[in-house]
Amino acid sequence: MANRPKPDAPPPRTRPGGRSARVRSSVLAAAVEELAAVGYASFSVEGVAERAGVHKTTVYRRWRNRENLLLEAMLERGREQVPIPDTGSLRSDLLAYGKAIAAGVRTPEVEAGVRAIASIGDPDSPLAKASHAFWDARLDLARRIVEQAIARGEIAPGVDARVVVEAIIAPIYFRLLLSGGKLDRRFLERLADFAAAAARSGSS
Amino acid sequence: MANRPKPDAPPPRTRPGGRSARVRSSVLAAAVEELAAVGYASFSVEGVAERAGVHKTTVYRRWRNRENLLLEAMLERGREQVPIPDTGSLRSDLLAYGKAIAAGVRTPEVEAGVRAIASIGDPDSPLAKASHAFWDARLDLARRIVEQAIARGEIAPGVDARVVVEAIIAPIYFRLLLSGGKLDRRFLERLADFAAAAARSGSS
DNA sequence: GACAAACGCAACTTGTTGTCGTGTTAAGTT
DNA sequence: AACTTAACACGACAACAAGTTGCGTTTGTC
Numbered sequence: 001m002a003n004r005p006k007p008d009a010p011p012p013r014t015r016p017g018g019r020s021a022r023v024r025s026s027v028l029a030a031a032v033e034e035l036a037a038v039g040y041a042s043f044s045v046e047g048v049a050e051r052a053g054v055h056k057t058t059v060y061r062r063w064r065n066r067e068n069l070l071l072e073a074m075l076e077r078g079r080e081q082v083p084i085p086d087t088g089s090l091r092s093d094l095l096a097y098g099k100a101i102a103a104g105v106r107t108p109e110v111e112a113g114v115r116a117i118a119s120i121g122d123p124d125s126p127l128a129k130a131s132h133a134f135w136d137a138r139l140d141l142a143r144r145i146v147e148q149a150i151a152r153g154e155i156a157p158g159v160d161a162r163v164v165v166e167a168i169i170a171p172i173y174f175r176l177l178l179s180g181g182k183l184d185r186r187f188l189e190r191l192a193d194f195a196a197a198a199a200r201s202g203s204s
Numbered sequence: 205m206a207n208r209p210k211p212d213a214p215p216p217r218t219r220p221g222g223r224s225a226r227v228r229s230s231v232l233a234a235a236v237e238e239l240a241a242v243g244y245a246s247f248s249v250e251g252v253a254e255r256a257g258v259h260k261t262t263v264y265r266r267w268r269n270r271e272n273l274l275l276e277a278m279l280e281r282g283r284e285q286v287p288i289p290d291t292g293s294l295r296s297d298l299l300a301y302g303k304a305i306a307a308g309v310r311t312p313e314v315e316a317g318v319r320a321i322a323s324i325g326d327p328d329s330p331l332a333k334a335s336h337a338f339w340d341a342r343l344d345l346a347r348r349i350v351e352q353a354i355a356r357g358e359i360a361p362g363v364d365a366r367v368v369v370e371a372i373i374a375p376i377y378f379r380l381l382l383s384g385g386k387l388d389r390r391f392l393e394r395l396a397d398f399a400a401a402a403a404r405s406g407s408s
Numbered sequence: 409g410a411c412a413a414a415c416g417c418a419a420c421t422t423g424t425t426g427t428c429g430t431g432t433t434a435a436g437t438t
Numbered sequence: 439a440a441c442t443t444a445a446c447a448c449g450a451c452a453a454c455a456a457g458t459t460g461c462g463t464t465t466g467t468c
Contacts, residue, residue: 015413015466023415039325041245044455055416060457062414112325118381119323121243121316132384139383163375163394170378171370177322178377179343179370180336190367198402222435224445248424259447264426266445 027052027059031073036108040116045069071127074113078134084141090149090199095192097145098168102183105176118177139165146199156202167195231256231263235277240312244320249273275331278317282338288345294353294403299396301349302372306387309380322381343369350403360406371399 030052035043045066049056063069082104085096104110117131139162146161168191175181234256239247249270253260267273286308289300308314321335343366350365372395379385 018466019464020414020466040323045457046455056456057417057458058415065457114382115323115325119244119319121319123384128384131382135383135385160394160398163398166375166378166383167371167398170374171367173382174370174374174377177381178318178335179339180327180332181339190364194364194367194371194402197405198398201401201405218444220435223433224435227446249426250424260425261427261448262446269426 023052023054023058024062027054027062027069028073028076030054031069032077032109032113035070035073035116036112039112040119043070043116067125067127070116071130074117074127075130077109077113078130081141082138084144086148088152089196090145090154091192091196093145093148094164094168094195095188097142097165098172098188098191099185101169102172102188105172106183111176114173115177139169142169149199155199159199159202164195164199167198168192227256227258227262228266231258231266231273232277232280234258235273236281236313236317239274239277239316239320243316244323247274247320271329271331274320275334278321278331279334281313281317282334285345286342288348290352292356294349294358295396295400297349297352298368298372298399299392301346301369302376302392302395303389305373306376306392309376310387315380318377319381343373346373353403359403363403363406368399368403371402372396 027048030048034048034051038044038047043066045059046056048069049059052059059069063072082097082100085093085100087093087096105114117127120128120131122128142165143161146155146159146164149155150157150159171191172183172188175183175187181187231252234252238252238255242248242251247270249263250260252273253263256263263273267276286301286304289297289304291297291300309318321331324332324335326332346369347365350359350363350368353359354361354363375395376387376392379387379391385391
């Protein structure tokens with residue numbers, strides 16, 4: 001009944017080149033700018049459209065609503081990866097990683113994006129799901145730091161790599177989002193000391 | 205020029221009893237309910253007013269805007285303290301404390317409040333400042349857990365109590381707000397193991 | 409060059425924020 | 439018990455953003 005070879009329902013040929021591509025990238029870039037500039041609460045589609053030099057309806061036609069627009073803008077940004085360091089010791093690997101994470105959240109764009117995601121209450125929201133997938137992948141990659149230490153014989157196998165990595169990452173975001181504590185070098189060094197010490201003592 | 209004894213500017217005598225007190229408490233309770241029910245993004249003053257059985261203008265006259273209303277509602281709630289356990293060992297103290305924190309964030313009201321605060325970008329906002337003060341106080345109280353362990357001779361003095369406590373608290377909020385990881389007993393036990401191990405190895 | 413996606417533009421509905429003026433209720437005073 | 443007025447109820451209002459719709463214009467793509 002469906003999929004006849006005849007010109008019954010001529011598939012609307014999209015045209016992703018030229019103007020469409022320019023509009024798309026400029027809108028997504030503008031969305032990130034807007035988010036960083038005014039915050040999630042005041043984030044408006046009209047503001048994004050103006051910033052992108054594009055009409056409001058154009059944005060609405062391509063991204064049905066605010067959330068979809070933000071989702072795609074952040075997925076675009078979320079591709080940037082934090083490199084996994086390999087400096088020769090667990091402690092300095094963790095420190096380097098922590099510094100990279102902290103440097104990230106210090107940029108207004110990343111900070112605003114993190115806050116936006118943290119404010120999503122519905123766990124079934126596409127944005128929330130994207131965040132969970134993002135962190136699953138990132139934490140999985142960071143496990144390599146612990147695996148390198150095991151391979152060097154620096155720590156015993158069986159250590160829960162995820163807990164070690166979260167021990168570096170989580171306090172950074174906790175201070176950013178809630179406690180307002182400083183993210184200075186001294187703090188990051190203590191974090192690295194702490195996590196490395198726990199890993200060495202083999203808390204599986 | 206000012207402050208004449210004559211009835212020049214008769215100080216408007218407030219009257220905080222009876223109806224005013226009832227309105228105040230019912231509105232603040234309704235604000236927490238509303239926040240838990242619809243989330244920060246959809247949190248509307250009208251919704252709060254309806255929920256409290258009060259007119260919109262009444263809310264606006266007493267709390268100039270949304271933020272002030274939320275601030276006072278959350279300050280009211282923020283008084284509830286997490287008890288500091290004293291079970292005889294650092295590991296089980298940390299575990300008990302982590303369980304209490306996790307139980308808190310599992311309630312819709314607390315979770316919604318945390319997300320609302322995390323979404324505030326401006327560090328000078330009254331809500332952000334209140335959150336920082338709240339966490340300063342809470343972390344300071346929780347240091348007692350580490351001090352008890354030092355007093356028992358379980359760990360060496362000089363350990364950074366704040367880092368130990370944050371090692372329990374931060375991953376819970378990280379999972380809640382960003383990674384979506386589970387907050388089950390297994391996770392909390394690993395956290396306690398991890399933090400206790402690091403503290404025992406004396407990472408100052 | 410021709411067709412039709414994709415865009416620009418204006419007008420519109422709906423919902424929330426926050427304000428204002430006026431009348432009503434009830435707390436605190438005498 | 440009566441009086442004064444703080445605090446509340448009600449309706450109307452302006453300002454703004456979310457989305458939607460219809461129509462005309464630009465511009466990829468064949």
